[in-house]
Amino acid sequence: MADTTQLPAPVPSVNPETQPFWDATAEGRLVLKRCTACQSVIWYPRAMCPECGSMETEWFDASGQGTVYSFTINYKGDGPYRAAPYVLAYVELEEGPRMMTNIVGIDPSQVSIGQSVKVVFEPTGEGPALPRFQPA
C-alpha cells in the first residue's frame, strides 16, 4: 500500500465566507460554525444556518475527534490524486457533522467504519492546511 502521508495537498478555493475556517487550519485548529439562534452545528461552513435560516452564526473550536462513517480506497483519482491509491472518507465529528476528508497515517487496508480518528493538518504551502484524520 502507498504511504498515505504523501498525499497531494491541493490549495482550496477560499472566499470571504470560508476565510476564517481556512485561516484556522493554518494555525492547526479545526473550527466549525454554530447557529446562535438554534444552536445547530453547521457543516460545511457557511454564514447561514441551514436548520433554521438564521444568519446569526459563530465560529468555535472543534475537538478534532471523530469516527469513520464511511471510506473508500480510491485507485483511480483525478488531477493531483492521479498518482496513488488514497483513502477518501466521511468522518463523523464529535460535534455531529460528517465531513469529507482523507484518512492518513495508517495502511489503507486497516481502515474501518467506526474507527476513532483525530484531525491532523497537512500544509498546502499557500496558507490553508487540509484537515485530515489519523487513528486516535
Added chain:
Amino acid sequence: MTIRNRARIVGAYEHPERVIPGKSIAQVHGEVALGALADAGLRLDDVDGYFCAGDAPGFGPISMAEYLGLKNLSYVDSTEIGGSSPIAHLGHAASAIAVGKCRVALITLAGLPRSVPWTGSMADAPEAAFEGVFGANTVAMYALAAQRHMYEYGTTSAQLAEIKVAASLHAQHNPNAFVPKAVTVEEVLESPIISHPLHRLDCCVVTDGGGALVVVAPEVAKDLSRRSVNILGHGEAPKHGANGRIDLTYTGAVWSGPRAFEEAGVRPDDIDYVSIYDSFTITVLEAIEDLGFCDKGAGGSFVSDGALVAPAGRLPFNTDGGGLCNNHPANRGGVTKVIEAVRQLREEANPNVQVPDCELALAQGTGGSLGTRMGSATVILGRD
C-alpha cells in the same frame, strides 16, 4: 391537480452511435431531436415547448432553440439535476401541457464525453472547497455509499455484481450496445477495483450520444399514427448533505418514488418493467429499496435470484443493457431510461427481453452523486 392522463409520449429516439468523433454536441442534440420528431410523425415547427439540461451547450434552451430553428416556443425549461434531468423534464412537460402552456414538448439530451473533454467547472459551488481537495471524484463518492450500505445491511460485492450480470444479459441482445457481452458474477468480481468496493464492472460505460422525447397533449396524440405512452405520475426531489448529517444508505427516490406512485394511483407490485438509473450497481440497489420494491437493506438478496432478468424475473430492468452496458450518453442516463420504458410499453423492445403484457413501467433517474448530493426523478408510464 394531476398530470395523470394529461399528456402522452409519442416520440422516443436513442442515437444509435456510442462513439461520435467529428461532430459537435449541438449537432447530436439536433440529430436526436429530428429522430424523436420523426418517430412521432411531427415536425420542428410543431414544437412549442423545449426542455434541455446542463449537457446542452452554451445558453441552454436559448442557444439550442436558435440552433434547432425552433420558432414557436411558448415554454422552455432547463432544469439541471444531472443525469436525472430528462425524467424531471418529462414530468414538467406533462405539467405544462396539462395547464395549456404548450402542446408539443421536445426534450433532448446529448454529449460527447468520449470524444470531447468536458470544459465545465463546479469550482464555485459553495461545498467545492470541502470535497475536491480530498480527491472526491465520481467513482469514489459512489464507493462511499456502497461501503456504508454494506456495513449497515451486509450487502456484498457479489450481490452488486448480480445487477451488472442482469444488465449484460440484456445488452447481448442489443446490437447498438457499447458492451454487448454477457458477464458472470465472477468476471465482475475479478475486474479491477476502481474505488473499493466498486470494481470496474460496477461502473457504467462512458459513451458519446444522446436521446430525445416528444410529449404531447392527448388531442395531438390521437391524430398520430404511432402508438403513444401515457404519463401517469411523476415525482422529484433533491437529496443533499443535510447540514453534514448525510445518510449514504438511501437516495432521493425515497421521496420522488412515493410522489410518483401516489399520482399514478398504483403500487410497486403493479409495475411490470423498470428502468432504473445505473451509473453504478449501487445506484440500482439503493433505488430498488427506496422505490419500495423490497424492504430497506434487502436489496442485496432481492437482486440475487435473477429478479432483474427479463422477461421472466420479478422486476425486469434496463432491458436495453442500461448505462452499465448499453449507453450512458453525456455521462447522463436519464433519457435512455425513458426510451427503453417506451419501447417496452409499445411492445417494441428486443423480442428476447420484451416483458409480456407490459402495461405499467417506471423510470427512475438518480443524477449527481449518491455520496454527496443528487437529484431524483421518478415517472410512471402506462400502455395506451
